Structure formats: structure tokens, C-alpha cells
Amino acid sequence: MPELPEVETIARGLDKRVAGDTVESVWIGSRKQPLKSPAGVIAATLEGKRIVRVHRAGKHIVFDLEGESPPSQTSTKRGGRAARGQTRQAASLQTAQWIVHLGMTGRMVVSEPAAEIAKHTHLIAKLASGRELRFIDPRMFGKLSVHLQSGGFDPGGVEPLEVSEEGFIALFRGRKTPIKSALLNQKLLRGVGNIYADESLFRAGIRPRRRAAAITRGQLGKLHAALQEVLGEAIALGGSSISDYVDADGEEGFFQLQHRVYGREGEPCLVCRTAIRRIILAGRSSHFCSKCQK
Numbered sequence: 001m002p003e004l005p006e007v008e009t010i011a012r013g014l015d016k017r018v019a020g021d022t023v024e025s026v027w028i029g030s031r032k033q034p035l036k037s038p039a040g041v042i043a044a045t046l047e048g049k050r051i052v053r054v055h056r057a058g059k060h061i062v063f064d065l066e067g068e069s070p071p072s073q074t075s076t077k078r079g080g081r082a083a084r085g086q087t088r089q090a091a092s093l094q095t096a097q098w099i100v101h102l103g104m105t106g107r108m109v110v111s112e113p114a115a116e117i118a119k120h121t122h123l124i125a126k127l128a129s130g131r132e133l134r135f136i137d138p139r140m141f142g143k144l145s146v147h148l149q150s151g152g153f154d155p156g157g158v159e160p161l162e163v164s165e166e167g168f169i170a171l172f173r174g175r176k177t178p179i180k181s182a183l184l185n186q187k188l189l190r191g192v193g194n195i196y197a198d199e200s201l202f203r204a205g206i207r208p209r210r211r212a213a214a215i216t217r218g219q220l221g222k223l224h225a226a227l228q229e230v231l232g233e234a235i236a237l238g239g240s241s242i243s244d245y246v247d248a249d250g251e252e253g254f255f256q257l258q259h260r261v262y263g264r265e266g267e268p269c270l271v272c273r274t275a276i277r278r279i280i281l282a283g284r285s286s287h288f289c290s291k292c293q294k
């Protein structure tokens with residue numbers, strides 16, 4: 001499952017490749033599972049729009065769109081397509097966002113039109129440049145939707161790479177849940193997943209089961225720094241990949257960050273040689289060193 005650094009890497013890759021391009025037409029497959037907005041609304045929102053920017057919000061990929069073709073559901077005039085570009089006064093600039101969540105196995109790739117269409121392709125957006133944006137997802141936990149309201153898409157929680165130390169500490173005040181569960185709570189922090197929660201707790205020397213509210217400000221300050229550090233390192237490496245997705249060019253991607261505890265059960269701690277332990281916490285594996293983490 002792509003985590004925040006992978007999504008950041010993919011969003012940056014897409015931004016580099018398709019920003020400034022325009023969606024000419026959209027094909028959407030018959031499977032309903034990936035669609036969180038109606039197919040017709042997704043198609044009408046994308047078609048004719050220029051991709052201004054692609055960025056990440058939590059674990060979502062956000063395409064900022066701009067154009068003069070209004071989404072069909074809010075359209076008051078018919079024949080918007082024919083009228084497009086005709087007059088500027090009637091068609092005020094429309095902005096919208098296309099929101100993509102990759103789920104477990106979702107991929108968003110930029111393809112040449114001649115490239116074979118992969119099995120489990122659910123959406124193809126033809127671009128003015130001649131290339132295509134394709135969304136492929138065998139297991140269909142991914143989600144496609146559009147955001148039409150002003151103000152922009154907000155996945156909730158605070159951005160772990162942007163939150164201040166004070167803001168971070170405040171998130172855990174009075175929380176009786178284990179710190180690991182609080183880190184994974186998407187209403188608090190958006191986009192922190194299992195790997196980076198384990199890795200940042202190790203770097204901060206905090207056991208995953210410690211009650212969030214019982215952790216000192218000083219330790220939370222350390223955790224804040226550790227989380228930003230570990231996410232930053234993974235982004236710098238292009239996101240560490242443990243599953244079978246590919247980058248925006250369709251190439252097998254991503255460096256693997258050297259995990260210090262995640263996935264290393266029974267192996268010696270890189271600091272003190274104690275065997276790394278694994279426990280199940282809130283249904284998820286947690287890895288830690290019982291000597292380095294208190």
C-alpha cells in the first residue's frame with residue numbers, strides 16, 4: 001500500500017509530466033467500485049479542463065483543474081461543449097479538483113496511446129499532448145472522485161510535514177489511546193501509515209503501546225522531529241516501495257528506505273543488537289526495540 005512518501009513521489013512525477021496539459025476526453029470502465037463520484041460527473045468535470053498542478057493531500061493525489069466547461073450537474077445551459085471557447089463572458093473560469101486515492105494496488109500512469117491497455121484499467125483520460133493518463137487498480141480499493149466546491153479538497157487531519165511542534169504536541173493531549181494508534185488516526189494526522197509510524201517511534205525512543213497522553217512534551221517533540229525526518233528521507237529516496245505499483249512512467253519504481261524496525265522481527269536492532277519485537281496493536285503489526293524504546 002503506498003504511503004505518504006510514495007504518494008508524494010507519484011504526485012510530483014505526475015505534476016512533472018502532465019501539468020499544463022489538457023484533458024480532451026475521458027473513458028470510464030463499467031466497474032463502479034472505484035468511483036466515488038458518478039462516472040458522468042467525473043467525465044464532465046475533467047473534459048476540457050487544463051491540469052494546473054498535481055499535488056498530494058494526505059494520501060490523496062489531487063489534480064487542480066481549470067477550464068471553461070462547467071460540470072454537467074451544475075450546468076444551467078445546454079451545449080456547454082459547443083459553446084466552449086466561444087465567449088469568455090458566459091463561461092467564467094471553472095476550477096475543480098480530481099481526487100485519486102490509490103488504495104492498495106492502484107496506479108496512475110502516463111502512457112502513450114499505443115501502449116497496451118492493462119487489465120483492470122478503470123479510467124483513461126486522453127490529453128491534448130497525445131498521451132493518456134490511466135488509472136489501473138486490480139483490487140479496487142482505490143477511489144476516484146471530483147471536488148467541485150470552492151475552498152479545495154480537505155482530507156481532514158493536519159499535514160505531518162507541515163505541522164509545527166506545538167501543533168503536533170497538541171494533537172495528543174488527553175488521548176488515552178496508544179501513541180501508535182494516535183499516529184495512524186487520519187483525523188489527527190493525514191497520511192501517516194504503519195511503516196513510518198513504527199520507524200518514527202523507534203527514532204524517538206518511544207514504545208508503540210505507550211499511552212499518548214502519558215508521553216512528555218519533550219518526547220513528543222522528538223517524535224515530531226523523527227516523523228518529519230523519516231518522511232523526508234523516504235521522499236528524498238523516491239518513496240520506499242513494498243508493493244507492486246509503479247511510478248508515473250510505468251517503470252518499476254522506488255528505492256527502499258532502510259527500515260530500522262519495520263519488517264525486521266527477530267533481527268538485531270541496528271543500534272543495540274537486541275532482537276526486534278513485533279506485536280499486534282489495533283489489528284496492525286508494530287515493530288520495536290524493547291531496549292531502545294521506552
Ligand SMILES: [Zn+2]
Nearest residue numbers: 269272289292
Ligand atoms: Zn535497540
